[in-house]
Amino acid sequence: MGNPVRLATARVAAKAKNVKINGAKLKALAAKFAAADSRVPLWPKKMHLETSNRGALLDYLVILDSLNFCFWSKKERWRFVYGRKEYNGYFALSLALKKFFEENPEKGNLDYFAEISFGEFKAILGGGKNLLFLRKRREIVRAVSRALLKLGGAEKFILSAGGKLSVLVPKIADVLPSFNDAVRYRGEKIYFWKRAQILAADIWGAFGGKGIGRFGDPEYLTAFADYKLPQILYFCGVLEYSEKLTRKIEKRKIIPAGSEEETEIRAATVRAVELLAGELRRRGRKINPFQVDWILWDKSQEIKMTLPYHLTKTWFY
Numbered sequence: 001m002g003n004p005v006r007l008a009t010a011r012v013a014a015k016a017k018n019v020k021i022n023g024a025k026l027k028a029l030a031a032k033f034a035a036a037d038s039r040v041p042l043w044p045k046k047m048h049l050e051t052s053n054r055g056a057l058l059d060y061l062v063i064l065d066s067l068n069f070c071f072w073s074k075k076e077r078w079r080f081v082y083g084r085k086e087y088n089g090y091f092a093l094s095l096a097l098k099k100f101f102e103e104n105p106e107k108g109n110l111d112y113f114a115e116i117s118f119g120e121f122k123a124i125l126g127g128g129k130n131l132l133f134l135r136k137r138r139e140i141v142r143a144v145s146r147a148l149l150k151l152g153g154a155e156k157f158i159l160s161a162g163g164k165l166s167v168l169v170p171k172i173a174d175v176l177p178s179f180n181d182a183v184r185y186r187g188e189k190i191y192f193w194k195r196a197q198i199l200a201a202d203i204w205g206a207f208g209g210k211g212i213g214r215f216g217d218p219e220y221l222t223a224f225a226d227y228k229l230p231q232i233l234y235f236c237g238v239l240e241y242s243e244k245l246t247r248k249i250e251k252r253k254i255i256p257a258g259s260e261e262e263t264e265i266r267a268a269t270v271r272a273v274e275l276l277a278g279e280l281r282r283r284g285r286k287i288n289p290f291q292v293d294w295i296l297w298d299k300s301q302e303i304k305m306t307l308p309y310h311l312t313k314t315w316f317y
Contacts, residue, residue, distance in 0.1 A: 003166070005197070005222045005270060008190040012267035015186075018242045019264040021272050025237035030279030033295065040291040041298045043205025047091050049098045049108075057206060058154040059109050060101050065199040066144045066178070067093055069315050070132045072227065074252060078131035093125075100124045110154065114145035133315055140315065143177040151175070158203060158212055165200050165220040172196040181316040183258040185267075192266055194317045198224045201290050221290040223273035225266035226317040227309035229293060232300040234307055238272050239265075249310050257314040265310055266317075 013021060049060040071078065071089040080092035087095055101108035121128075121138040128134045151157050157175070161168035173180045173196040181192040201221055207213025223229060233239040241249070245261050255262045270289075273296070277289040 003169070003220050003222055004191040005193050006274060008188070009192070009222070009225075009267040009270040010274070011188070012185055012190055012264060013271035016264035016268060018245045018261045019268040020240045021268055021275070022237055022240055023275075026272060026275055027279055029236050029238055030276050030283065033276075034280055034283040034285060038295050040287065041294050043202070043208075045206070047098075048094050048206065049101050051101075054212065055153070055155055056101060056105070056108050058158065058203070058212070059113075060097060061199065061202050061206060062110070062144065062148065062154050063113055063141055064094055064097055065195050065202060066141050066176075067097075067137050068195055068198065069317050070313065072309070072311060073130050073132065074311070076130050078125075078129060080126050096125050110145040110149050113141050114149055116142060132313065136315060140178045144179075147176055155212065163214055163216050165215045165217050168215070169193060169196050169200050169220065172199055178315055183263055185260065185263045190263060190267065192225050192270070192316065194224045194226060197221050197290070218290070219288050221288065223270045223289050223293040223296075224317070225269045227312075228300040229273070229296055230265050230269045231305055231307065231309040232296050232303065233269060233272050235303065235305040238276075239268055241265075246307070249307055252308055252311055255310045255312050257312050257316070262310070262312050 013019075048064070049057055051057050051060075068090060071093070077088045078092060079086050079088045080096045081087075082092075082095035082099055116138065118135065118138050121141070122134070125131060125134075131137075148154050148157055157171070158168065161171060173182075173191075173193050176196075179193070179196045179199075181194050181196065183190050183192070200215070201224070204213045204215055204218065209215075209218075230239055234241065245255075245265075248255060248261075255265070273289050273292050277287055277292045280287050280292065
């Protein structure tokens with residue numbers, strides 16, 4: 001079964017007005033990656049819960065990706081201290097949850113998060129100062145935990161996919177509250193499923209593609225359309241924005257969730273990564289789009305880019 005994210009985003013990218021893909025720059029970037037033999041980053045285990053308890057690790061990943069969205073701020077960003085070092089963004093979240101699960105093994109489960117109070121939730125995040133959607137996050141984590149508990153827990157739910165991402169990802173989007181990341185674009189439903197796909201990829205990464213993390217169709221996953229990927233693709237010249245959209249991003253104006261501009265940014269990002277993966281495969285690299293995503297995301301953390309990432313208030317990414 002084809003991934004509806006791949007199919008829908010290709011159609012949006014083909015008729016987008018605000019965002020274009022520069023084919024020449026895309027091929028040049030693929031050639032650069034191929035020449036440098038850019039390695040796919042390993043899933044960063046040290047930045048996540050490390051445990052031999054399979055159930056605890058699965059619950060950790062579910063909670064993590066239920067909350068994996070919207071870390072930006074127009075002022076001071078939310079930060080979390082772990083091991084005497086200060087972190088922001090996604091790794092602040094992964095480490096805040098890691099610390100909680102390590103220090104409170106009796107509470108590191110869906111049963112606890114299904115009933116968690118707002119005060120307890122804030123405490124896990126070090127108070128959550130400057131973190132957008134703080135109350136919504138607690139609402140989401142409770143709803144997701146309850147939904148999975150009704151189905152027998154995270155492990156049973158994941159095993160029900162039979163080792164197929166083409167089964168698991170749509171199930172996550174359909175069953176878990178807040179994971180069904182889709183919008184309407186010129187009358188058509190467009191799927192992105194960013195957190196649904198990244199949860200599946202995190203299960204694969206955390207378990208090293210073995211056991212419950214073994215999936216027979218890794219090529220099913222697309223890129224995970226977020227903030228950093230379009231930013232680095234723009235920096236590399238692969239994505240080109242209209243003058244109006246460029247000015248909005250430069251001035252850090254909010255790009256409304258579900259708007260044509262935001263939908264086109266995300267769709268072009270997914271499509272560009274598909275094309276990059278295809279170019280790399282033509283150059284002899286055995287690589288899937290989500291692994292190209294990992295390469296780009298890692299590089300986006302190292303490069304100081306000229307254009308800020310676009311700002312959208314959403315709990316989808």
